[in-house]
Amino acid sequence: MSRFLSPEARRLDPYTPGEQPRDQKYVKLNTNESPFPPSPKVLEALSRAEAEKLCLYSDPTCTLLNDAIARRYGLEPENVISGNGSDEVLAFAFRAFCGEGRGAAFADITYGFYEAQAALFGLEARRVPLREDFSLNVEDYMDFPGTVVIANPNAPTGMTVSVSHIRRLLERNPNRVVLVDEAYVDFGAESCVPLIREYGHLLVTQTMSKSRSLAGGRIGFALGSQELIADLNRVKYSFNPYNVNRLSLLAGAAAIEDEDYFQSCCRTVRDNRAWTVEALEARGFTVLSSSANFIFARSNRLSGEELYRRWKENGILVRWFGQDRIRDFVRITIGSREQMAALVETLDRLLENDG
Amino acid sequence: MSRFLSPEARRLDPYTPGEQPRDQKYVKLNTNESPFPPSPKVLEALSRAEAEKLCLYSDPTCTLLNDAIARRYGLEPENVISGNGSDEVLAFAFRAFCGEGRGAAFADITYGFYEAQAALFGLEARRVPLREDFSLNVEDYMDFPGTVVIANPNAPTGMTVSVSHIRRLLERNPNRVVLVDEAYVDFGAESCVPLIREYGHLLVTQTMSKSRSLAGGRIGFALGSQELIADLNRVKYSFNPYNVNRLSLLAGAAAIEDEDYFQSCCRTVRDNRAWTVEALEARGFTVLSSSANFIFARSNRLSGEELYRRWKENGILVRWFGQDRIRDFVRITIGSREQMAALVETLDRLLENDG
Numbered sequence: 001m002s003r004f005l006s007p008e009a010r011r012l013d014p015y016t017p018g019e020q021p022r023d024q025k026y027v028k029l030n031t032n033e034s035p036f037p038p039s040p041k042v043l044e045a046l047s048r049a050e051a052e053k054l055c056l057y058s059d060p061t062c063t064l065l066n067d068a069i070a071r072r073y074g075l076e077p078e079n080v081i082s083g084n085g086s087d088e089v090l091a092f093a094f095r096a097f098c099g100e101g102r103g104a105a106f107a108d109i110t111y112g113f114y115e116a117q118a119a120l121f122g123l124e125a126r127r128v129p130l131r132e133d134f135s136l137n138v139e140d141y142m143d144f145p146g147t148v149v150i151a152n153p154n155a156p157t158g159m160t161v162s163v164s165h166i167r168r169l170l171e172r173n174p175n176r177v178v179l180v181d182e183a184y185v186d187f188g189a190e191s192c193v194p195l196i197r198e199y200g201h202l203l204v205t206q207t208m209s210k211s212r213s214l215a216g217g218r219i220g221f222a223l224g225s226q227e228l229i230a231d232l233n234r235v236k237y238s239f240n241p242y243n244v245n246r247l248s249l250l251a252g253a254a255a256i257e258d259e260d261y262f263q264s265c266c267r268t269v270r271d272n273r274a275w276t277v278e279a280l281e282a283r284g285f286t287v288l289s290s291s292a293n294f295i296f297a298r299s300n301r302l303s304g305e306e307l308y309r310r311w312k313e314n315g316i317l318v319r320w321f322g323q324d325r326i327r328d329f330v331r332i333t334i335g336s337r338e339q340m341a342a343l344v345e346t347l348d349r350l351l352e353n354d355g
Numbered sequence: 356m357s358r359f360l361s362p363e364a365r366r367l368d369p370y371t372p373g374e375q376p377r378d379q380k381y382v383k384l385n386t387n388e389s390p391f392p393p394s395p396k397v398l399e400a401l402s403r404a405e406a407e408k409l410c411l412y413s414d415p416t417c418t419l420l421n422d423a424i425a426r427r428y429g430l431e432p433e434n435v436i437s438g439n440g441s442d443e444v445l446a447f448a449f450r451a452f453c454g455e456g457r458g459a460a461f462a463d464i465t466y467g468f469y470e471a472q473a474a475l476f477g478l479e480a481r482r483v484p485l486r487e488d489f490s491l492n493v494e495d496y497m498d499f500p501g502t503v504v505i506a507n508p509n510a511p512t513g514m515t516v517s518v519s520h521i522r523r524l525l526e527r528n529p530n531r532v533v534l535v536d537e538a539y540v541d542f543g544a545e546s547c548v549p550l551i552r553e554y555g556h557l558l559v560t561q562t563m564s565k566s567r568s569l570a571g572g573r574i575g576f577a578l579g580s581q582e583l584i585a586d587l588n589r590v591k592y593s594f595n596p597y598n599v600n601r602l603s604l605l606a607g608a609a610a611i612e613d614e615d616y617f618q619s620c621c622r623t624v625r626d627n628r629a630w631t632v633e634a635l636e637a638r639g640f641t642v643l644s645s646s647a648n649f650i651f652a653r654s655n656r657l658s659g660e661e662l663y664r665r666w667k668e669n670g671i672l673v674r675w676f677g678q679d680r681i682r683d684f685v686r687i688t689i690g691s692r693e694q695m696a697a698l699v700e701t702l703d704r705l706l707e708n709d710g
Contacts, residue, residue, distance in 0.1 A: 001589070002582035004532050004556060006454035008476075014592030017415050028411070037407040046406045046602075052392040054606065055568040056383075060372050084439050084573075087595045095475065099361035116593040120450065121363075177359050201359060213410040216601030218439075227357035234356070237369030238471040240442045246571030247401075247602050251409065 008122055015116040018319050027339050030317040032155075032184075032294050034213040035335035036265045038251065039258035042214070045250040058246040060237075065244065068253040069221055073193050078226040081233060082252065084243050086183060086207040086220025091117050092235040093203060093222065097147045097177045098123045105141055106149040109134060109157065109325055111181065114149050130157075134288060138165045142172050151181040153189045156321065156331040158290025160189045170199045177228065179203045184292035186211035186266050187273070187334075193223055200225040210293050211266055212255040219244065219252040269293050273334045279344045283351065298328040301354060314346045363477055370471040373674050382694050385672040387510075387539075387649050389568040390690035391620050393606065394613035397569070400605040413601040415592075420599065423608040424576055428548050433581040436588060437607065439598050441538060441562040441575025446472050447590040448558060448577065452502045452532045453478045460496055461504040464489060464512065464680055466536065469504050485512075489643060493520045497527050506536040508544045511676065511686040513645025515544045525554045532583065534558045539647035541566035541621050542628070542689075548578055555580040565648050566621055567610040574599065574607040624648045628689045634699045638706065653683040656709060669701045 001010065018031035037043075066080040073079075083089035094117045098104050103124030106114045118125035128140045134157045141148045148169065153160045170178055180192045182204055192204050203224040209215035222232060236243055244252075255262070277287045277295060284300040299307055307330045308320035319331040332343065356365065373386040392398075421435040428434075438444035449472045453459050458479030461469045473480035483495045489512045496503045503524065508515045525533055535547045537559055547559050558579040564570035577587060591598055599607075610617070632642045632650060639655040654662055662685045663675035674686040687698065 002555070002580070002586050003530075004452050004583065005586045005589070006450075006452055006457055008454035009451045009586065009590060012589055012593045014589050015596055016592070017412075017596040020412055020414055020416075031412055033412060034410045036410060038409050042409070043403055043406050046401070046403075048398055048401075051398050051401045051606075054393045054397070054571040055389045055391060057372075057375055057386055057388060057564070057570040058573065059375055061375075084600075085595060085597060087597070091594055095361075096364045097359050097361055099363035102361055120590070120593045175358075200357070209412070215412040215597075216409040218413065218597060218600040225357070228359065231357050231360045231364065234360070234367055234369050235364060235475070237371070238367045238475045239446055240440060241370055241372040242440060242442070242570075242573060245439075245573040245600060245603055248600055251406075 011119055011122070013116050013119040015113050019317060021317070026315055026317045027335070027342050028317050029333040029335055029339060029343060030319040032210055032333045033215045034210060034265060034293070035339060036213050038213045039255050039261040041254040041258045041261070042251045045254035046247055050247065050250055054246055056246070058242050058244060058249055060241040062244050062249060065219070065249045065252045068256045072256050073223060075196065075223060076226070079196065079223055079229055080221055081229050081236065082219065082221045082244050085209065085218040086181070086205045087113060088243060089205050089220050089222045089232070090114070090181070091120065092232045092239070093147070093177070093179055093205070094118060094121050094123065095235045096231040101145070103146040104149055105144040105146060107136055107154065109154070109323070110151050111155045134159055136161050138169045141169060145176070147177045147179055148173065149179045149181065151183065152192070153184045153291040155184065155292065156294070156319070156326070157288050157296050158184070158292040158294060159288055160291045163190045163192055163195070166192055167195060170195065170202055174201065177201050177203055179205065181205045183207045184210060187269055187293045188291040196223055196225065200227060203228050208252055208255055212262060213265065214251060214255055217248045217251045219248050269334050272337055272340050275337065276332070276334060276340045276343070283347060294331050294333045296329050296331050298330070301351065304328045304330050310350050311343070311346060314350070316343055316346055366474055366477070368471050368474040370468045374672060376672070381670055381672045382690070382697050383672050384688040384690055384694060384698065385674040387565055387688045388570045389565060389620060389648070390694060391568050393568045394610050394616040396609040396613045396616070397606045400609035401602055405602065405605055409601055411601070413597050413599060413604055415596040417599050417604060420574070420604045420607045423611045427611050428578060430551065430578060431581070434551065434578055434584055435576055436584050436591065437574065437576045437599050440564065440573040441536070441560045442468060443598060444560050444575045444577045444587070445469070445536070446475065447587045447594070448502070448532070448534055448560070449473060449476050449478065450590045451586040456500070458501040459504055460499040460501060462491055462509065464678070465506050466510045489514055491516050493524045496524060500531070502532045502534055503528065504534045504536065506538065507547070508539045508646040510539065510647065511649070511674070511681070512643050512651045513539070513647040513649060514643055515646045518545045518547055518550070521547055522550060525550065525557055529556065532556050532558055534560065536560045538562045539565060542624055542646060542648045544646040551578055551580065555582060558583050563607055563610055566617060568620065569606060569610055572603045572606045574603050624689050627692055627695050630692065631687070631689060631695045631698070638702060649686050649688045651684050651686050653685070656706065659683045659685050665705050666698070666701060669705070671698055671701055
């Protein structure tokens with residue numbers, strides 16, 4: 001920290017992203033990326049002719065992309081805002097709807113970034129403990145006087161809250177925004193998007209980083225009532241009007257239009273998840289019920305830290321958080337069948353050496 | 356505005372970007388883009404093989420890009436942070452170095468975005484009037500207790516402050532960050548980058564949107580002491596760790612390495628600027644002395660608003676701001692010789708009809 005850092009910035013709580021080794025020697029199951037390349041339609045859209053136009057600014061209204069997203073979800077373009085990853089859209093929401101005396105509430109075990117972003121805007125962050133079994137009780141959020149943020153499915157547990165419970169929260173909290181972060185929804189959870197027409201205070205965020213194989217393209221979006229989206233645009237135009245670059249606008253629109261490819265990738269991930277869960281359970285693991293493209297698992301023989309370390313020594317990267325309630329667990333991204341087989345084979349060797 | 360908008364967000368002052376018509380029927384001289392495509396090396400770097408890797412996150416440390424930038428400017432990678440356009444890097448700086456009782460000071464006539472970003476973080480913004488002739492007097496900033504932001508060359512005037520004046524400001528303000536926004540420096544102004552080794556409180560921002568023909572790639576960067584850059588990273592990791600996408604990392608690194616192409620583009624813009632200034636002056640215009648890829652000009656016959664409107668009716672987009680001190684002026688981006696010839700020919704027709 002320099003001596004120029006403001007007191008406000010001293011209070012920041014920066015997020016630590018998962019390891020991103022620049023060499024490619026690891027089987028990378030640590031940051032919930034897709035094991036599949038983007039849709040062939042995305043590759044086509046990123047033509048040389050389009051690259052030549054990079055001298056021109058991108059469309060600040062993101063019309064091509066927002067229109068495609070709106071069509072896909074049966075909404076109007078005015079119900080959509082796109083961002084440089086869903087992290088950016090989440091930050092817009094924190095700035096738009098929170099402030100002094102209007103903090104944000106989220107689970108004690110959830111995406112670590114909510115906390116970092118709350119600090120960015122000097123907000124009170126209330127961490128609401130999940131139940132002992134890591135399930136979320138919406139009753140705990142009923143009287144919170146600020147924005148409620150629910151990751152559904154949750155990270156890093158992969159567990160879901162039912163849409164009927166979220167509906168109850170919306171009914172009982174008509175005067176506060178409820179933000180449902182559906183980064184992982186496409187891998188088997190029920191989406192709240194159909195509730196958007198009913199509840200003007202529901203904001204849903206999604207990302208193309210996981211189910212659309214575009215983590216490196218940085219494309220996220222929020223869906224909500226026209227009024228909420230207008231509020232988010234107010235923040236966007238105070239922060240970075242040209243927030244999505246030209247090629248990502250094209251890539252995102254092409255990805256969202258290739259429904260078949262998307263469905264097929266999601267199906268394969270679900271199949272590989274079931275295969276991996278079965279394999280790990282057969283080896284003495286407890287695996288939380290996951291609706292995401294990752295699983296959260298602990299071994300009856302090796303600690304979370306040991307698992308992380310020894311898999312890594314053997315060329316396999318998973319993520320270990322080391323926080324109190326979850327230090328026994330590792331989070332394992334669901335990759336291709338070959339990657340999952342490598343994970344299990346390596347595990348067998350570790351357990352053998354350990355036995 | 357929805358009823359959910361926080362009081363903090365109500366006070367925002369969103370920026371209005373220049374028109375970005377999605378059809379391409381205009382000669383577009385309104386948002387200071389380059390008339391040239393990106394370097395051929397950029398087009399090569401954006402290969403299909405790289406597009407296939409978009410399923411993986413981008414490198415959050417932006418090492419490839421920051422290394423290339425550091426080499427180009429004779430600095431270390433620790434002196435560089437890259438962002439999703441320089442707008443993002445500017446926002447990081449406002450959050451890092453400003454706060455309560457530590458506002459930001461900038462000229463009354465300058466890039467409108469400083470004001471929007473100051474509001475984003477609830478900062479006091481002091482607007483310091485330029486002299487009558489639009490030159491900036493550094494003496495006016497000597498005792499300001501916060502961050503001083505100087506666009507050099509300034510937008511929309513194109514006028515410069517000498518590096519010796521900025522050095523005086525740095526000497527007299529050792530306890531506050533001085534931010535020099537060099538978005539347009541490559542078109543003929545003297546850069547403050549060589550002062551970075553001497554002054555730990557100097558931060559310089561630049562962009563690849565203008566001189567590197569990558570407006571649509573959204574790549575900006577800041578250069579400064581290791582300590583200041585670490586502070587900016589603290590904000591970045593609280594906001595959006597993966598802030599530059601994979602393809603922009605590659606495009607930016609390739610662009611910065613093609614020095615010949617860069618020099619040739621800048622030279623052509625300077626030549627076309629001289630040509631345009633001469634043509635406009637011959638037609639009764641007053642043109643401020645510009646070191647940028649745009650000129651700020653007023654006619655002795657048509658108002659700024661009329662010029663803007665009538666050029667637009669004839670297929671030529673320039674920018675008119677309509678603020679008090681500058682409503683007689685239009686800002687004209689310097690494009691290709693053909694574009695500038697079209698501007699002048701159209702002007703001749705307008706003046707003829709008007710005469």
